[in-house]
Amino acid sequence: MVSFGRLALLLAMILPAAQILPAQSTSSGSSSSSAAAQQATQSTSQNQAEMSVQARIRARREQRRAQAIHDTYSPVWEAYLGTGFLRYKPGPNLQKTTFYSWDAAMTRYQTERLGITLDGRGYYGTAYVGLNPSSVTRPAISEYAVMAGPTYRLYMRPKYSISARGMGGMALSNFSSDTNKFGGEYLGLYPDQTTYALNGSIVGEANLAPNFSLRLAGDYYATGLGSEMQNAFGFNWGFVYRFGKR
Numbered sequence: 001m002v003s004f005g006r007l008a009l010l011l012a013m014i015l016p017a018a019q020i021l022p023a024q025s026t027s028s029g030s031s032s033s034s035a036a037a038q039q040a041t042q043s044t045s046q047n048q049a050e051m052s053v054q055a056r057i058r059a060r061r062e063q064r065r066a067q068a069i070h071d072t073y074s075p076v077w078e079a080y081l082g083t084g085f086l087r088y089k090p091g092p093n094l095q096k097t098t099f100y101s102w103d104a105a106m107t108r109y110q111t112e113r114l115g116i117t118l119d120g121r122g123y124y125g126t127a128y129v130g131l132n133p134s135s136v137t138r139p140a141i142s143e144y145a146v147m148a149g150p151t152y153r154l155y156m157r158p159k160y161s162i163s164a165r166g167m168g169g170m171a172l173s174n175f176s177s178d179t180n181k182f183g184g185e186y187l188g189l190y191p192d193q194t195t196y197a198l199n200g201s202i203v204g205e206a207n208l209a210p211n212f213s214l215r216l217a218g219d220y221y222a223t224g225l226g227s228e229m230q231n232a233f234g235f236n237w238g239f240v241y242r243f244g245k246r
Contacts, residue, residue, distance in 0.1 A: 068158035070112070072210045075242040078107040078115065082238015086221055089230055090127040090141055090175060091188040096232075099123035099143070103236050113153045119167055119199070120146050127175070129187040136187060139178040143223070145171040145197040161213075163203040171197035171223045190225035198222040201236070211242045 086099040101123045109115035123143040131137060147169030155162040172194050176184035185191050203217040217236045222229060 065158060068210075069156050072158055072207060073109075073112040073153065073156055073161070073242075074246050075211060076109055076244035076246050077242065078109065079241045079243070080105040080107070080215060080238055082215060082236050084217075084219065084234055084236035084238075086123060086219065086232050086234035088123065088125065088143075088221075088232040090125070091129070091184075091190055092226065092228060094127060094129060094188050097125045097127050097141075099125040099232075099234070101234075101236070103238065107151055112156070115151045116148065117151045117165060117167060118146075118148045119169075120144075127189060129189065132187060134180055134182040134187065136179050136182065139175075139184075139187065139189070141173075141175045141178070141184075141189065143171055143173045143175075145169060145199075145221075145223075147197055147199055149199075151203075159207055161205045161207075163205070165199075165201045165203055165217075167199040169197050171195055171225075173223075173225055190228075190230075193225060195224040205240060213240045213242075214238075215240050 080103070082103050084101045084103060086101060087096045088099045089096045101121055103119065103121040105117055105119040107115040107117040121144070123145075125141055126138050127141050128138055129136070147167035149165065149167030151163055151165040153161050153163045173190060173192050175189040176182075176192050179187055179189075198221070200220040201217045203215060205213040205215045207213040215236070215238055219234050219236050221232045221234070224230070
């Protein structure tokens with residue numbers, strides 16, 4: 001009887017403890033899950049905030065660059081003055097000579113990219129005509145051209161730009177003035193005449209200031225002296241000044 005009483009007392013002590021332990025375990029698990037969810041939410045919020053800050057930084061950077069491009073290329077007028085050289089064939093059977101040139105141009109831009117260019121240039125060189133009865137072997141020759149055509153900015157950045165240009169017009173050759181009145185054709189030169197002139201260029205500009213830049217252009221130049229077409233290649237370089245409000 002005493003043993004039964006002790007057993008009942010032991011059961012009475014064990015049952016409440018067994019009920020408390022699962023409750024504590026459940027409470028601990030719930031607290032841990034809640035902390036993990038809260039930490040994940042905070043991490044997501046931080047990532048979104050960092051992404052938002054980076055996006056605003058990129059947007060401001062793009063706005064500044066767009067404004068710098070607009071400030072640099074918005075002027076209506078562009079004046080150019082430079083020099084260059086050209087490898088040119090002065091006669092049907094003569095070797096090519098080097099022409100040194102001056103070049104002056106004015107461009108009016110309809111938009112920031114598209115403009116119309118008026119260009120005037122002069123070429124000067126010495127042609128080697130070989131031995132002949134006139135004793136003139138290296139006469140000085142010259143040529144002048146006036147052309148116009150479109151210029152298009154292909155690539156624009158605040159510090160530099162790349163453009164393409166095509167022009168057409170007329171050229172005037174002066175190949176006989178230094179031939180002692182023998183005439184250029186007698187020495188194998190092309191005749192003095194007015195003919196067509198064609199030009200194509202790829203133009204690169206490095207901006208030293210928003211309205212002032214250095215230019216380097218690869219140049220193709222063609223004329224139609226005599227009954228032939230003269231194809232010549234060279235380079236031009238010089239200074240560009242932009243002005244005029246749009």
